[in-house]
Amino acid sequence: MQHIIDRFISYVTVDTESDPNSDTTPSTAKQWDLANQLVEELKAIGMEEVTIDANAYIMATLPSNVEHDVPTIGFISHFDTTPDFTGANIKPQIVENYDGKDIILNKEQNIVLSPGYFKDLLQYKGQTLITTDGTTLLGADDKAGITEIVTAMEYLINNPEIKHGKIRIGFTPDEEIGRGAHKFDVEKFAADWAYTMDGSQIGELEYENFNAAGAKLTFSGKSVHPGYAKGKMINSMLLANKFISKLPKHETPQETKGYEGFFHVTGINGSIEETKVELIIRDHDRKKFEKRKKTVEKIAAKINKKFAKQFGGPIVSCEIKDSYYNMREKVEPVIHIVEVAEKAMKELGIKPIIKPIRGGTDGCQLSYMGLPCPNIFAGGHNFHGKYEYVPVESMQKAIEVIVKIAELTAAKK
Numbered sequence: 001m002q003h004i005i006d007r008f009i010s011y012v013t014v015d016t017e018s019d020p021n022s023d024t025t026p027s028t029a030k031q032w033d034l035a036n037q038l039v040e041e042l043k044a045i046g047m048e049e050v051t052i053d054a055n056a057y058i059m060a061t062l063p064s065n066v067e068h069d070v071p072t073i074g075f076i077s078h079f080d081t082t083p084d085f086t087g088a089n090i091k092p093q094i095v096e097n098y099d100g101k102d103i104i105l106n107k108e109q110n111i112v113l114s115p116g117y118f119k120d121l122l123q124y125k126g127q128t129l130i131t132t133d134g135t136t137l138l139g140a141d142d143k144a145g146i147t148e149i150v151t152a153m154e155y156l157i158n159n160p161e162i163k164h165g166k167i168r169i170g171f172t173p174d175e176e177i178g179r180g181a182h183k184f185d186v187e188k189f190a191a192d193w194a195y196t197m198d199g200s201q202i203g204e205l206e207y208e209n210f211n212a213a214g215a216k217l218t219f220s221g222k223s224v225h226p227g228y229a230k231g232k233m234i235n236s237m238l239l240a241n242k243f244i245s246k247l248p249k250h251e252t253p254q255e256t257k258g259y260e261g262f263f264h265v266t267g268i269n270g271s272i273e274e275t276k277v278e279l280i281i282r283d284h285d286r287k288k289f290e291k292r293k294k295t296v297e298k299i300a301a302k303i304n305k306k307f308a309k310q311f312g313g314p315i316v317s318c319e320i321k322d323s324y325y326n327m328r329e330k331v332e333p334v335i336h337i338v339e340v341a342e343k344a345m346k347e348l349g350i351k352p353i354i355k356p357i358r359g360g361t362d363g364c365q366l367s368y369m370g371l372p373c374p375n376i377f378a379g380g381h382n383f384h385g386k387y388e389y390v391p392v393e394s395m396q397k398a399i400e401v402i403v404k405i406a407e408l409t410a411a412k413k
Contacts, residue, residue: 070165106134
């Protein structure tokens, strides 16, 4: 397991935070640091056709070692980390033989990873955990996935007696800001199907995700001296507050689960004369998703109608853009690719947890680009924050799942 730990740490200690405000690909120059490192490592372990394009998309091939025809499969992960929490100067901590008690991440700042709050910790008692030091995220999302794919390919190269077909691997930038698949060359990748190694706890297997959209609303106002404001001032911040109050109050991330969708206000910034509100809209059901977008538009329209005469025109503008759609529509016609992964887990003694993703992965966009792409666990927990951790044993199991999928795909019918 030390090999896995060393590889993972060599990845997470490279800062690859992406930037949603950048218009380049990758969105930050520092993503090239790990991208170039990965290219050299793939060559060193013996992968073939190792390429990196002008946008830092990496692809490589493990040739088939069987004579009969076998589908070409792929495994994909992303190397950027979320801008939600800093990924600079990550100092991983190794907790061996976890005792099931509180883990002190940072004594000085009294930051504790506790099973009293994060109950999932208890299922890893006796295992080796990698945690943060309480001041950064860890980057298991998705450097655990990269670790697993590289290690699985290395294992197959070193053990040629394990039969497999042609395997393609791909590593992408900017997944965390929703652009990971935007410039992915599906035709060049040339796989019949693929799997993203980007899930959380051991056993997760997902082929459903949210339909997703982002909304940006700009509220205008009129600034007048408060002493003479009667009937004249329009405070755009209060209009924004009125809009937010009209959203269904129980349909938020903190009050929904499973297939339940939500509205989530992610940002608000304003003054009397102008306030901008950003929110995301999510739902697994396409009809409900479209209805949610209409709800936002209707609330904005009512505010415009109410203030049209006083303001002299529309007082709020609303822009809604779709981000991605539920991959289920594209994966169900080829459901055998999910069944292969499920069988692989069962043969390894892993209980498959098949459930919808309350989010999205590169795979959902890739599925609509012609590459059906379910999602498999990478092992990490508490992504995007200082309480992130990953059990090394879960990474080991993910490596075994990749190898087993390759075996099952190559087996003669």
